[in-house]
Amino acid sequence: MAPILTSSETVQFINLLSAFLVGTGFGFALEQGGFSSSRKLAGMFYGYDATVLKVFFTAAIVAMIGSRILSSMGLLDMDLVFHNQYYIGPAIVGGGIMGVGFVMGGFCPGTGISAAAIGKIDAFVFLGGGAVGAFLFAETYPLIQEFLVSGNRGPVKLSESLGLSDTEFIFLVTVIAVGMFWLAEQTEKKFARPDITKEY
Amino acid sequence: MISIHLEIMRRKPYMNPYLAGVLLGLVLLGAMVISGRGLGASGGIKYCVVSIVGAVSQEHVAGADYYSKYYQGGKKPINNWLVFQILGMVVGGFISGAVSGRLTWKIEKSPKISKPRRLILAFLGGVFFVYGGQMARGCTSGAALSGMAVLTTAGFVTMIAIFGSGFLFAWFFRKNWI
Numbered sequence: 001m002a003p004i005l006t007s008s009e010t011v012q013f014i015n016l017l018s019a020f021l022v023g024t025g026f027g028f029a030l031e032q033g034g035f036s037s038s039r040k041l042a043g044m045f046y047g048y049d050a051t052v053l054k055v056f057f058t059a060a061i062v063a064m065i066g067s068r069i070l071s072s073m074g075l076l077d078m079d080l081v082f083h084n085q086y087y088i089g090p091a092i093v094g095g096g097i098m099g100v101g102f103v104m105g106g107f108c109p110g111t112g113i114s115a116a117a118i119g120k121i122d123a124f125v126f127l128g129g130g131a132v133g134a135f136l137f138a139e140t141y142p143l144i145q146e147f148l149v150s151g152n153r154g155p156v157k158l159s160e161s162l163g164l165s166d167t168e169f170i171f172l173v174t175v176i177a178v179g180m181f182w183l184a185e186q187t188e189k190k191f192a193r194p195d196i197t198k199e200y
Numbered sequence: 201m202i203s204i205h206l207e208i209m210r211r212k213p214y215m216n217p218y219l220a221g222v223l224l225g226l227v228l229l230g231a232m233v234i235s236g237r238g239l240g241a242s243g244g245i246k247y248c249v250v251s252i253v254g255a256v257s258q259e260h261v262a263g264a265d266y267y268s269k270y271y272q273g274g275k276k277p278i279n280n281w282l283v284f285q286i287l288g289m290v291v292g293g294f295i296s297g298a299v300s301g302r303l304t305w306k307i308e309k310s311p312k313i314s315k316p317r318r319l320i321l322a323f324l325g326g327v328f329f330v331y332g333g334q335m336a337r338g339c340t341s342g343a344a345l346s347g348m349a350v351l352t353t354a355g356f357v358t359m360i361a362i363f364g365s366g367f368l369f370a371w372f373f374r375k376n377w378i
Contacts, residue, residue: 002236004235019281020285022239024295026228026288030289031292031300033217051217076232081350084350090337091337093336094336102366104376106321109339110289117289118302118304125326126323127245128323129322132323136327138264
């Protein structure tokens with residue numbers, strides 16, 4: 001029963017090889033989707049290109065439905081799959097800081113890596129800034145430590161908080177996403193910038 | 201030989217975004233099935249930085265709680281799952297760019313702004329993004345996408361915070377993009 005490799009029992013070499021292979025697929029999918037172009041990514045915030053929304057939500061839904069099917073067939077034990085902990089303040093403030101970084105830099109860390117991989121110099125500079133950001137975080141850690149561990153609700157699931165079964169919740173998210181896809185298609189036509197979206 | 205070369209170099213359009221989303225979702229599902237993890241990018245950057253700081257000053261690392269936890273029990277932070285994942289991302293991105301004829305050294309920017317301006321904003325964007333990502337215990341891929349895939353509140357809240365803030369601040373940076 002999956003997950004197949006659990007880090008404590010697996011030989012490090014196999015574990016790291018699996019990480020490398022997952023990363024290869026990740027980087028390939030991001031670049032193919034157009035995430036190596038900062039002007040295409042930034043289009044999300046100005047309405048002329050909603051690729052980010054389409055790729056992101058399609059991926060989330062595929063993974064949600066896929067894992068739900070595998071776990072209901074008894075092939076994947078979701079209890080052994082990592083669930084991130086909810087720290088209310090840090091999630092909101094951290095997310096807010098990330099959003100500012102997104103409209104400034106035009107990348108997120110993953111898309112920055114895929115863009116650097118095809119030679120985008122602005123992506124290398126973005127990642128250099130990212131390394132400085134990680135360093136600044138480490139150095140300022142003692143100052144914000146108290147805030148960082150505040151408001152911990154544990155690895156809670158939104159489906160449970162809403163009183164829905166996982167299947168009902170996934171269905172709801174899918175319906176909302178399809179509505180957003182429709183809206184995105186309309187918005188892209190309204191704010192179209194073929195000079196930007198066709199070029200890269 | 202020459203014709204093969206030209207075929208490789210010809211620029212191909214990006215994949216249909218919904219199809220690319222399905223591909224990305226299957227990679228994420230694959231990560232969950234293989235190792236019980238999601239995807240992540242900022243974590244790998246952090247482990248690289250922690251390794252560099254450790255190489256520069258072991259004293260500094262030993263004296264700070266933040267760094268020392270990554271070296272406990274003789275561990276080497278560079279031999280981390282997330283580091284190897286981002287190494288794979290570079291290779292995967294490169295293969296994709298190669299088969300689609302998109303490998304070029306280039307500073308991508310709006311014609312309305314100068315190259316230094318683009319690079320300064322790219323640098324600052326990186327600083328903000330990874331700092332915020334460390335605070336939220338993951339970025340767009342590690343906290344938002346992977347969290348949403350396992351239906352966590354943290355995943356959905358982080359996603360809404362990132363994109364909500366992006367829309368909120370987009371007006372201030374509009375001249376750099378449109």
